[in-house]
Each structure stands twice: as structure tokens, then as C-alpha cells.
Amino acid sequence: MNQFLKEVLQDLSQTQKSLNSKYFYDGKGDKLFQEIMDCPEYYPTNCEKEIFRDRTTDLAIALKNGFNTFDLIEMGAGDATKSSYLLKELIDTKVDFTYMPIDISSAMIVHLEQSLPEKIEGLKVHGLNGEYFEMLEKANHISFRKKVVLLLGGNIGNETPENAIEFCRKIRASLQEGDLVLVGFDLKKNPRTILAAYNDAAGFTRDFNLNLLHRINNELDGDFDTEQFEHYPTYDPVTGACKSYLVSRIEQEVRISGQSFHFKENEPIYMEISQKYSVEETEEMAKIAGFKSVAHFFDHKKWFVDTVWQCI
Ligand SMILES: C[S@@+](CC[C@H](N)C(=O)[O-])C[C@H]1O[C@@H](n2cnc3c(N)ncnc32)[C@H](O)[C@@H]1O
Numbered sequence: 001m002n003q004f005l006k007e008v009l010q011d012l013s014q015t016q017k018s019l020n021s022k023y024f025y026d027g028k029g030d031k032l033f034q035e036i037m038d039c040p041e042y043y044p045t046n047c048e049k050e051i052f053r054d055r056t057t058d059l060a061i062a063l064k065n066g067f068n069t070f071d072l073i074e075m076g077a078g079d080a081t082k083s084s085y086l087l088k089e090l091i092d093t094k095v096d097f098t099y100m101p102i103d104i105s106s107a108m109i110v111h112l113e114q115s116l117p118e119k120i121e122g123l124k125v126h127g128l129n130g131e132y133f134e135m136l137e138k139a140n141h142i143s144f145r146k147k148v149v150l151l152l153g154g155n156i157g158n159e160t161p162e163n164a165i166e167f168c169r170k171i172r173a174s175l176q177e178g179d180l181v182l183v184g185f186d187l188k189k190n191p192r193t194i195l196a197a198y199n200d201a202a203g204f205t206r207d208f209n210l211n212l213l214h215r216i217n218n219e220l221d222g223d224f225d226t227e228q229f230e231h232y233p234t235y236d237p238v239t240g241a242c243k244s245y246l247v248s249r250i251e252q253e254v255r256i257s258g259q260s261f262h263f264k265e266n267e268p269i270y271m272e273i274s275q276k277y278s279v280e281e282t283e284e285m286a287k288i289a290g291f292k293s294v295a296h297f298f299d300h301k302k303w304f305v306d307t308v309w310q311c312i
Pocket residue numbers: 021022025033075076077078079080102103104105108130131132133151152153154155
């Protein structure tokens with residue numbers, strides 16, 4: 001049984017049904033995420049783009065940390081729009097590095113390997129298509145140089161705070177003392193601003209969530225009637241958890257690869273978390289996971305932070 005089917009059957013068999021948001025990203029999901037990033041309500045991309053565009057030199061200096069040879073690994077690279085500013089700066093300042101984007105979306109990796117060297121002359125790209133930590137291990141078998149790991153955008157936010165600590169500990173375990181990690185965190189702010197970002201008026205976030213049901217129908221022989229599920233985003237300003245659900249509009253049965261699932265009217269499927277943090281919480285996470293926090297880069301509204309951690 002393939003991993004996607006195994007996880008879907010398992011997650012929908014629990015008392016609290018859920019689906020794993022890492023499966024959002026098929027070709028259609030990649031495109032919908034691009035649309036979300038272009039929405040006026042979805043501020044995180046613009047905030048982080050501002051940091052990468054306006055603070056490129058300072059970012060590069062912090063990440064080079066006095067070295068001119070290392071490899072740059074990006075976990076969950078997506079379309080690498082923001083990191084491209086940094087890649088260009090590193091090439092322009094004659095750093096000897098290979099860019100290794102990791103992504104579970106094969107379409108994204110193919111796209112990056114083709115398009116980036118055309119856009120940035122002299123850039124060496126070695127794409128790694130697969131799960132974060134399997135690919136990080138692969139990167140460690142390919143590269144024996146000093147490493148800088150990028151984890152931008154919503155990636156760390158898509159883990160619960162407990163899992164995020166575990167995630168950072170695993171990154172630390174695969175690196176050497178002195179290596180650097182740049183982590184992007186979306187910061188706590190006005191709750192309405194946050195909720196609106198996950199409930200855009202054009203409905204791209206709704207379609208992005210519903211696309212996973214379409215994907216299950218197409219790839220796992222499912223029969224979800226997507227019209228009968230409603231997108232429901234929430235934000236809790238105390239915990240910083242922004243969660244999205246698909247709520248069954250009616251009592252219904254759904255079949256996936258011959259297995260039947262019963263949905264009560266108004267029963268939710270938990271789809272995704274986009275966790276928000278305070279700067280203090282990110283520093284605490286660095287400490288617990290085995291890093292020293294060495295630099296902070298904020299956008300002008302201080303809505304987002306890219307923080308640089310050093311392995312200790
Ligand atoms: C929210 S997007 C962010 C993309 C990019 N970091 C940015 O800031 O624009 C998350 C990306 O991580 C990838 N991804 C999600 N879960 C993954 C996993 N378990 N292993 C590898 N890649 C994953 C997705 O395919 C997607 O391209």
C-alpha cells in the first residue's frame with residue numbers, strides 16, 4: 001500500500017478525523033498555493049519577501065559567517081522566489097556552494113532544477129524530491145561541507161509547537177557544531193489580520209484545502225463530494241494556533257479504495273495548522289533544540305521574523 005493511501009486511511013479512521021497538509025502539494029496544489037501567496041490578505045509571503053529583497057546583503061553576511069565555501073539546503077523550498085534573492089547575492093559575492101532544495105512536490109523540484117540556473121548564471125542546483133528528513137540525510141551523503149539550512153515561510157508553522165521543537169532537534173542532529181539554520185516564523189499580531197490571511201475573499205485557501213479531497217478522489221479511488229464540505233479557518237490568539245478544518249455539511253458516507261468512512265453532519269476534518277509565535281517563544285525553541293540565536297531580520301511592520309540560529 002502506498003504511503004499516501006496508508007496515512008489517509010489511518011487519519012480518517014481516528015475519532016478526530018484529520019488529513020496531513022503535506023499532501024496538499026500536487027501540481028494543482030502548488031498552483032493554488034501560488035495564488036494564495038498573491039492574495040492581498042496573505043501577508044506572510046510579502047513580509048518575508050521584503051526581508052529577502054531589502055536585507056539581502058546583511059542576510060548573506062550573516063549566513064556566510066566568514067566562510068566562502070558551504071552548501072545551502074532549503075527544506076520545503078516551494079518555488080524559491082524569496083531564496084532566489086539570497087542565491088543571487090551568494091553567486092555575486094563568489095561563494096562556492098551548491099543549492100539543494102528539498103520538496104515533497106516532484107513538480108516543484110523539476111521546475112527549480114530547470115529554471116533557477118537559467119535565472120541565476122553559475123548557480124549549481126541539486127534538487128532532492130521527498131520527505132524532509134529522508135532528503136536531509138541524502139544531502140549529508142552528497143555534501144561533506146559546512147552547511148546552511150533554510151526553512152522559510154509557513155513551513156515550521158505547519159507543525160504544532162511540540163512537533164516544531166522535535167523538527168528543529170532533528171535538523172540539529174543532522175548538522176555539525178557551527179552550522180547555521182535560518183528559520184522563518186510568522187509572528188503573533190492582530191487576530192483579524194491573521195484570520196483573514198487564511199480566509200481570502202477569492203476562496204483560494206478554501207480551494208487549496210478542498211483540492212486534497214479531489215486528490216484523494218483521483219489518486220486513491222475516493223468519492224468525496226467536495227460540494228458537501230465547508231472550509232472553516234480558526235485562530236486562537238492565546239495559543240497562536242491558526243487551524244483549518246473541512247466541515248461535513250451533511251451526514252454522509254465516503255469511500256476510499258473500497259473502505260467506507262461515515263461523516264456526521266457538521267463533523268470536522270482537521271486539515272492544517274499555521275502556528276504563530278512571539279520572538280521570545282522562537283528564542284526558547286532555539287535553546288531547547290540545541291541552537292544559539294545569532295540574528296533577527298524583521299519586515300518593517302514586525303509581522304514576520306527570519307531568525308538565524310547557530311548549532312552549539
Ligand atoms: C507552505 S509551502 C512554503 C514554500 C516556501 N518555503 C515558501 O516560503 O514560499 C510548503 C512547501 O513545503 C513542501 N512540503 C510540505 N511538507 C513537506 C514534507 N514533509 N517534506 C518535504 N517537503 C514538504 C511543500 O511541497 C511546499 O512546497
